[in-house]
Amino acid sequence: MPADTAARRGIPDATVARLPDYLRALTDLMDQDVATVSSGDLAAAAGVNAAQLRRDLSYLGSHGVRGVGYDTAHLVAEIGARLGVGRDWSVVIIGAGRLGQALADYPGLTAGTFRVVGLFDRDQRLIGNAAGRLTIQDVERLAQVVRTSAGSSPGAAVANSVIGVIATSAEGAQEACDALVTAGVTSVLTFTHGHLRVPAGVHVRSVDVATELAVLAFRAQAERPAAPAPDPQLADRLAAVDATLLPSNDSGEDIGGAGVSNGVDEADGHGSTGERQGTR
Numbered sequence: 001m002p003a004d005t006a007a008r009r010g011i012p013d014a015t016v017a018r019l020p021d022y023l024r025a026l027t028d029l030m031d032q033d034v035a036t037v038s039s040g041d042l043a044a045a046a047g048v049n050a051a052q053l054r055r056d057l058s059y060l061g062s063h064g065v066r067g068v069g070y071d072t073a074h075l076v077a078e079i080g081a082r083l084g085v086g087r088d089w090s091v092v093i094i095g096a097g098r099l100g101q102a103l104a105d106y107p108g109l110t111a112g113t114f115r116v117v118g119l120f121d122r123d124q125r126l127i128g129n130a131a132g133r134l135t136i137q138d139v140e141r142l143a144q145v146v147r148t149s150a151g152s153s154p155g156a157a158v159a160n161s162v163i164g165v166i167a168t169s170a171e172g173a174q175e176a177c178d179a180l181v182t183a184g185v186t187s188v189l190t191f192t193h194g195h196l197r198v199p200a201g202v203h204v205r206s207v208d209v210a211t212e213l214a215v216l217a218f219r220a221q222a223e224r225p226a227a228p229a230p231d232p233q234l235a236d237r238l239a240a241v242d243a244t245l246l247p248s249n250d251s252g253e254d255i256g257g258a259g260v261s262n263g264v265d266e267a268d269g270h271g272s273t274g275e276r277q278g279t280r
């Protein structure tokens with residue numbers, strides 16, 4: 001797909017979410033002076049399958065050269081540019097409760113690409129309190145801080161330079177989101193449950209630890225190795241031993257029965273989940 005076509009169609013969120021993994025893998029390869037890399041090797045380094053990687057990179061207009069692979073330095077520059085690496089982004093957080101304060105103090109958001117420039121709340125009891133290196137401000141001041149951070153005059157677009165984070169209660173989330181939109185913020189990350197209404201052109205992503213855990217649990221369940229099929233000879237031997245040690249027939253049947261039943265259940269459960277995963 002030509003790059004301009006991909007740009008017009010937009011890159012799927014799932015692809016964008018994988019780009020940092022590709023960038024990390026490519027940077028490692030560059031550090032090892034690897035100039036070109038095959039899709040298979042790059043996919044293995046990034047932990048995805050090769051078809052997925054080729055599809056993802058085709059959205060960037062990068063197809064690699066048959067028999068040669070991808071130019072590592074070119075791809076690093078391409079992905080880095082798409083991800084805004086090397087640019088500074090200001091982050092404003094609304095909701096200065098437990099989560100908001102923890103995020104504001106998170107080292108990954110205090111220096112480098114993303115830097116929290118304001119922590120806001122509507123609770124007058126919190127306003128003015130220190131939270132790490134920041135002072136909690138009245139959410140009424142949000143628009144002013146956003147304008148200052150974007151380095152623009154009032155009314156100018158602040159898209160692409162300020163990201164808003166919502167860490168309020170679920171009940172206060174829409175109000176917080178509206179405040180961000182009014183301030184000109186077009187990229188919003190929310191930790192709250194529930195749908196947020198935003199005008200066209202405003203991008204919202206939500207993070208939910210419980211959902212991520214559920215995905216991991218699902219995969220762990222799907223990938224759990226099936227119990228080995230019972231060995232009929234071994235079962236016979238166990239039954240013989242049981243018969244020697246335990247005179248009761250019931251005991252021997254229980255042991256053998258439980259073993260077989262577990263094996264069948266596990267194999268069935270694994271098979272059906274594996275199929276569902278395979279068709280996703």
Ligand SMILES: NC(=O)c1ccc[n+]([C@@H]2O[C@H](COP(=O)([O-])OP(=O)(O)OC[C@H]3O[C@@H](n4cnc5c(N)ncnc54)[C@H](O)[C@@H]3O)[C@@H](O)[C@H]2O)c1
Pocket residue numbers: 094095096097098099100120121122123126139167168169170171172173175176190191192193207208209210
């Ligand atoms: N997604 C996740 O994985 C995840 C994990 C933990 C918490 N959460 C969610 O994050 C949110 C915050 O959690 P918390 O423990 O910090 O809650 P908290 O009650 O300690 O803090 C919420 C803060 O938001 C403020 N607030 C509410 N509405 C506001 C508004 N419109 N404008 C400005 N301030 C507003 C409140 O005054 C309060 O100080 C909750 O919705 C919680 O469910 C999500």
